[in-house]
Structures are given as structure tokens and as C-alpha cells.
Amino acid sequence: MQRENFGSQFGAIMAMTGSAVGLGNLWRFPYMVGVYGGAAFVLVYVIVVFLLCLPILNSEMIAGRRSQTNAFGAFKVLAPGTKWKWVGALMIFTPLVVLSYYSVIGGWSLEYLYKSVCFDFTSVAHTRQELDSIFGNFISSVWTPLIWHTVFLGVTALIVVLGVKKGIETFGKIMMPLLFLLVILIAVRAATLPGAGEGFAYLFKPDFSRITPAVCAAALGQGFFSLSVGFGIMLTYASYMNRKDSIGKSSVLIAVSDTMFALIASCAIMPAVFAFGLSPEAGPSLLFEVLPFIFSQMPLGGVVAILFFVALLVAALTSSVSILEVGVAYLVEEKHLSRKFAALIIFLGTWLVGILCSLSFGPLSDMRIFGDILFDFLDRFTSNILMTLGALLIVIFVGWKMNRDDVRNEFTNGGTLKGSGKLFGPMYLVIRYLAPIAILVIMFSNIFAS
Ligand code: PHE
Secondary structure: OOOOOOOOHHHHHHHHHHHHOOHHHHHHHHHHHHHOOOHHHHHHHHHHHHHHHHHHHHHHHHHHHHHOOOHHHHHHHHOOOOOOHHHHHHHHHHHHHHHHHHHHHHHHHHHHHHHHHOOHHHHOOOOHHHHHHHHHHHHHOOHHHHHHHHHHHHHHHHHHHOOHHHHHHHHHHHHHHHHHHHHHHHHHHHHOOOOHHHHHHHHHOOOHHHOOHHHHHHHHHHHHHHHOOOOOHHHHHHHOOOOOOOHHHHHHHHHHHHHHHHHHHHHHHHHHHHHOOOOOOOHHHHHHHHHHHHHHHOOOHHHHHHHHHHHHHHHHHHHHHHHHHHHHHHHHHHHOOOHHHHHHHHHHHHHHHHHHHHHOOOOOOOOOEOOEOHHHHHHHHHHHHHHHHHHHHHHHHHHHHOOHHHHHHHHHOOOOOHHHHHHHHHHHHHHHHHHHHHHHHHHHHHHHHO
């Protein structure tokens, strides 16, 4: 059977950027910056993304396009008869766990979009405490978050059923540039608030004494989460890429746009946090608790709120679509199920786990795993352990198991790409030595420091 390909390099890059840019940039990055000390985290993050995550992204794309198959099949094709296929299994499993709790936050964005459309935040003046309790009551209730979780996951499954070209590519092509403009618009508005300067200093003037092993580990985990690497997602997408496209160029564009999104999102949030004298350390609730307060204090805040939550939702959907796609590609190509049936099975599995995650903020909050509620446990477990392990195994696979010439051919398109040819040497060194060592050092120093 002929596999579908992306129609153009632009389409492939847009779809991969769509996967990378999501709640990780708009919701997770700004709150991690706040928790891990502002500019010090931003600085380490940027270094880690370009020095480590980018070569790892290249490794995934090389393995994906070389094998022309899904994350599970890729390891069977490239290293037949070996235990590497279990890495493929990890690559299928990890994203599905992520999807189950990701769609809960996707559901929160839907609720906040709904509230914005009703002008809930701006029609009456709410105090900060009231907004906190609106959020607290919402996430701890049973039905509303579950309904939104179901809607979010259902829409994701529908988009995937429509297929690679029609569904993902069209969606990505139209939505990503629009999203970029929206976030810039909000950032410009935030920058013109009185007192915004302090927020910029917080973001861009590093206090070097705050760079600790914990900050490095958090930045690394955030880099994997944000670029969608270590999951087999970029591997699967790259398998749909055209043979003539440049892996190196595409990956740089993806990393640059993902980082820009994260930085601009922080420029939209932090200056506003400081302008209103709020705490940047609010944690995961930062976006949902602080922003509505800020919107309510802004001229035209009602409209800005709607735009922001639309943007957040689009970003979340293009990412969740990519996660579901990995599982579907696996079930279709390895188990020969139809796309529809595969999407349905994954929908049901992640929906059920997602229900438990959502309830862990309310009725199930006493159910603790290593002291965490289920949601926090799954988030921590996937970002600190499964993703890091996935990324480590991928670079070891491409750096040590795959044949060097094959890797070079895939990266340089058989030597026809001159720029990639020059870059190959240093990048291969990073993949083979620096990346695995750095990942291990960061992991262990964090474990021993804490
Ligand atoms: N990278 C996406 C984001 O930043 C999230 C994601 C995680 C997507 C894991 C795929 C896999 O929101």
C-alpha cells in the first residue's frame, strides 16, 4: 500500500510545529519560568533546546523517514530481530499517557473560552480571590470538566480520522500562522501596561546563582515536552515527509518557532503579572487564575480573552492530534485496523484514564501515588522518566546502533544537501556523545541534589 505523504515541505513543517507548539508553550512554559526563578530558567532552557533537544529531534526524524513507518515499526525495520522494538512500544505508550491528561487541560481551555465568550471575566468586576475560587470550584467539580474533556478528545479523534493530508495538514497550515499573530498581539498589549518593565527584567536578566541541577532538569524535561521529542511523534510525522525535504532545515525551523512561541507567551504573561503586583510563582494555575484577572483589568479585555483562549485551544488541538496520530499509525500499520476503528479504540482508552485524571482534582483527590494526585503523578512520571528515557534511547539508537552512513544519507539526502553535509559532523558528535552524557548527568545530579 502506498503511504500518504505530506504535500509539501511547508505542510510537513507546519504539522510538526503544530505538534510542538501547544499547552507546553502557552500554559506550561510560563509557569515553569515562574517556579524555577525567571531568567535563569529561560537561559538554561534556550541552551538546552538548541544544544540537546534539536539534535535529538534530528535523530527522531532520521529514524522516522529512514524506516518510513510508525514509531513501533521503525525499530523493527531498522534493527530487525532485536530488543529495540520495545523502545518502539515505549514510544507508543508514552504519548497516550500524555494525551489522557493533556485533554483534561484542553477541556479547561474550552471552559475558559466558553466563559470568555459569555464575557464572564469582564462583565462584572471580580476580585482575585473570586477568580481563584471560580477556577478551584471548576476543576474540582465532577461533570463540567468531564464534559469538556470528552468534547476535546472527541474533536481530536475526528480530526485524525479525516487523514494525514486533509485533517492535519490543512488544519496546521491555516492555524499556526494565525496563532502566532494572536500571541504577538497579546504580548504587545501586555508590554504597554504600566510596570511591565519589571516583568521583562524577570524574564531576561538572569540571576546566575539560581542555575541549579533542578533548574537544568526541569528545563530539559520542558524542552522534550515542548518539542514533542522522546515520544516517537516526530518520528511518525517524519515518516510522512518527502524524501527531498531537508531534515536539518525543518528541525531548526521547528525548534526556532517553538521557542519563539514560548518566549512570546511569557512576554504576554509575565509583564502583566508584574504590572498587577501578582506572584509569578503560582504554578500550573498561573494561566487560568492570573490571566482572567488581567483581562478583567484591561481595556478591551473581553475581546483579548476570547482571542487568547481560541489561540490556546488551537494550539492544544494541533498537539493532541499529533499524539493520537502516533497510536493510530501504529494500530493501522501493525494491527491492520481501519483508521476509524483505531481512533475509536485510542479515544476510549485515553478518555477513561483522562476521567480519572480530571476527578483527581476533586472526588479522587485522596487517591495518592507517591504523594501526588493522579494528574500530577502522570505529568511528572511522563516528563521526568518516560520522555527522558525515550530521548536517551533514541539518541543511543541513532548514534550507536544505526549505520553512520545511513544516518548521514538520511540527513543530507544522499549527499545532495551541502549545508546539511557540513553540519553533519558536529551534529553526529552531539548525538553520539554529548546528548546521552548530558541527559544522564542532568538526570543524576538532579536526583542526588534533591
Ligand atoms: N509539545 C506539545 C506542547 O508543547 C505537547 C506534546 C507533548 C505533544 C507530547 C506531543 C507529545 O504542548
